[in-house]
Amino acid sequence: GNSVTQMEGPVTLSEEAFLTINCTYTATGYPSLFWYVQYPGEGLQLLLKATKADDKGSNKGFEATYRKETTSFHLEKGSVQVSDSAVYFCALISGSARQLTFGSGTQLTVLP
Amino acid sequence: DAGVIQSPRHEVTEMGQEVTLRCKPISGHNSLFWYRQTMMRGLELLIYFNNNVPIDDSGMPEDRFSAKMPNASFSTLKIQPSEPRDSAVYFCASRQGEDQPQHFGDGTRLSIL
Numbered sequence: 001g002n003s004v005t006q007m008e009g010p011v012t013l014s015e016e017a018f019l020t021i022n023c024t025y026t027a028t029g030y031p032s033l034f035w036y037v038q039y040p041g042e043g044l045q046l047l048l049k050a051t052k053a054d055d056k057g058s059n060k061g062f063e064a065t066y067r068k069e070t071t072s073f074h075l076e077k078g079s080v081q082v083s084d085s086a087v088y089f090c091a092l093i094s095g096s097a098r099q100l101t102f103g104s105g106t107q108l109t110v111l112p
Numbered sequence: 113d114a115g116v117i118q119s120p121r122h123e124v125t126e127m128g129q130e131v132t133l134r135c136k137p138i139s140g141h142n143s144l145f146w147y148r149q150t151m152m153r154g155l156e157l158l159i160y161f162n163n164n165v166p167i168d169d170s171g172m173p174e175d176r177f178s179a180k181m182p183n184a185s186f187s188t189l190k191i192q193p194s195e196p197r198d199s200a201v202y203f204c205a206s207r208q209g210e211d212q213p214q215h216f217g218d219g220t221r222l223s224i225l
Binding site for chain 2: 032034041042043044045046049051089093098099100102104105
């Protein structure tokens with residue numbers, strides 16, 4: 001079956017620090033990969049996606065590259081801001097079910 | 113684009129009462145999903161509909177939970193009777209096609225006393 005493993009949080013960084021949140025996956029077939037972000041009191045929002053190997057998704061300064069050889073989709077940002085404080089979810093769609101499989105989420109707190 | 117609209121945003125009720133959560137998906141989206149989020153279990157898919165038809169309800173925890181989608185613009189999730197362990201944030205999401213991303217509502221925070 002499909003599964004997503006994220007680095008456990010919480011992660012606390014100072015403003016302008018470099019961010020990496022690791023994500024690895026197990027999937028049947030060729031999955032599409034996603035990062036979602038959940039701000040306090042809100043629903044999940046799509047942050048970026050990649051649909052095939054070596055694709056790089058990017059948005060709002062965040063990037064993630066679909067690495068088939070390592071089955072990974074790590075999220076990175078060069079300089080985080082306080083406003084990036086949120087929970088980040090890695091997710092995939094694969095197989096006939098076409099449902100999202102989510103990781104457990106990583107809480108990020110950025111301090112001024 | 114109004115987004116996925118859920119109501120109510122907050123619900124507090126006593127155990128044993130019936131609870132109905134409502135969702136209006138984005139117009140033109142043909143799939144709708146209900147999720148439950150708790151600290152202990154994270155984000156769980158309860159049920160999803162495709163073209164108003166329930167496709168997979170294996171995540172529905174018990175017979176106390178039921179979901180309907182009478183038309184393309186409305187869905188309900190009902191809990192009867194409610195129990196304190198049902199307390200969670202319930203999210204509705206919709207998407208336009210199988211390979212399209214899901215769009216989430218802001219959720220209903222449910223507290224069962």
